[in-house]
Amino acid sequence: MGSTRARIAVDAMGGDFAPAEIVAGAIRARAELGVDILLVGDPEQIRASTPQLGNLDGIEIVPSEGTVEMHEEPLGALRRKPQASINVSMDLVKQKRADAVVSAGHSGAAMAAALLRLGRLKGIDRPAIGAVFPTVIAGKSVLILDVGANVDCRPKFLEQFAVMGTIYSRYVLGVESPQVGLLNIGEEPSKGNDLAVRAHQLLADNPFVPFRGNAEGRDVLTGDFDVVVCDGFAGNVLLKFAEAVGEAILQILREELPQGIRGKVGASILKPNLRRIKQRVDHAEHGGALLLGVAGIAVISHGSSHAPSVFNAIRLAKEAVDNQVLERIKTQYQKVAMPAVDGE
Incomplete structure (x- = not known):
């Protein structure tokens, strides 16, 4: 340019x-x-x-x-x-x-x-929308894709998402050896629907993808995975739910802080911590998602x-x-x- x-x-x-x-x-x-x-x-x-x-x-x-x-x-x-x-x-x-x-x-x-x-x-074959989520580990995030571009997917689409996610995590997010997971309802390779079972095999066989295995819903934000792949239907539900959780946490903090003088004094003391919490859970702080x-x-x-x-x-x-x-x-x-x- x-x-x-x-x-x-x-x-x-x-x-x-x-x-x-x-x-x-x-x-x-x-x-x-x-x-x-x-x-x-x-x-x-x-x-x-x-x-x-x-x-x-x-x-x-x-x-x-x-x-x-x-x-x-x-x-x-x-x-x-x-x-x-x-x-x-x-x-x-x-x-x-x-x-x-x-x-x-x-x-x-x-x-x-x-x-x-x-x-x-x-x-x-299909582009994917990749969104970065915060995890419970400070300073560590997880890339989820797809979060809405492809409601229906074939196993090879998920494999391609995993390759793009690995590249993005390694070269842009700075993760030396990204751990890739497949969103599923259980840890075992045989768990899930036909899409999940067939995609699991493709990911396990791909030498470029550092595939760790299935990631259950409770695993997504633990920091154990750097990249989680899924179809756009499940990914969009996950995205909207995570946004709602962030908003709920901020609302609960507002409601539970003491009112009056005590509240003002407490809020002033906690202000740096509250700002960091907001930065970690508020979806507005992340701005958007890349179309990969x-x-x-x-x-x-x-x-x-x-x-x-x-x-x-x-x-x-x-x-x-x-x-x-x-x-x-x-x-x-x-x-x-x-x-x-x-x-x-």
């Missing part, structure tokens, strides 16, 4: 609180992260969303027409609206005007637009994202660019001899 600064295309029209919260998060990201921002959307709405036009100094606005609504079928809507904000955002990456896309809009539309505009990486397997960097953020979540999604995109995640997956994946048999 001729610049060391990451250039992030942000879908300003996607999300429940677009464009105001998206723009606010993007403005903060430009100021604090040292990234160049391209806001994609209706210029009038974008400018009206900030009280001071000067806040947008240095941010490029790329016009688009319309957006894919949550109730719309993704492929049909993308074809009817070629200039929709998510289409234009993906085109910016394809044209190398941007390094990555961030969107809090329709996740199905974001994935479909990425596939149509950017295409799949060679050897990948497409020929470009795309971060899908929560539809209800406010400015802090948008900021963190842009931070995630910047980290993916800085760590050359796409190039690493391309290079490393081509070295992997996938043993899955056609039709698996």
Whole structure:
């Protein structure tokens, strides 16, 4: 690109609180992260969303027409609206005007637009959405994929998710020897449905995947696994449940802290601890999830994202660019001899 600064295309029209919260998060990201921002959307709405036009100094606005609504079928809507904000955002990456896309809009539309505009990486049948969860071990996280891109999966898809997850965990998250698990209802290889049993065999036979075995639901957040693979149906349920648990923990802490003077004194003493707890369990602190397997960097953020979540999604995109995640997956994946048999 001729610049060391990451250039992030942000879908300003996607999300429940677009464009105001998206723009606010993007403005903060430009100021604090040292990234160049391209806001994609209706210029009038974008400018009206900030009280001071000067806040947008240095941010490029790329016009688009319309957006894919949550109730719309993704492929049909993308074809009817070629200039929709998510289409234009993906085109910016394809044209190398941007390094990555961030969107809090329709996740199905974001994935479909990425596939149509950017295409799949060679050897990948289906892309996967990879989300990073906190664990009970401070400073350690677990990568879950897929968390929503593929409701129905074949065993070889899960194997490909495991390979991409291993590469991402090793080269981006910095885990020297990632421990990979398969989400299942029991530890034994024979447990689970047909998909789980057949996928277990593929993972066990793949020399590139450091497969530790099945991971039960209670194992996901223990820190024993660095990567957990599953189909998008189970993964999305897991993601939403984890988000709800984080919100419940924060609400319980608010309710249980003493009220009045005692509460104020106690809260001031505990403030650093409470801040760290929030950072570990609040899904807004993680920003979004990477769409792995497409020929470009795309971060899908929560539809209800406010400015802090948008900021963190842009931070995630910047980290993916800085760590050359796409190039690493391309290079490393081509070295992997996938043993899955056609039709698996």
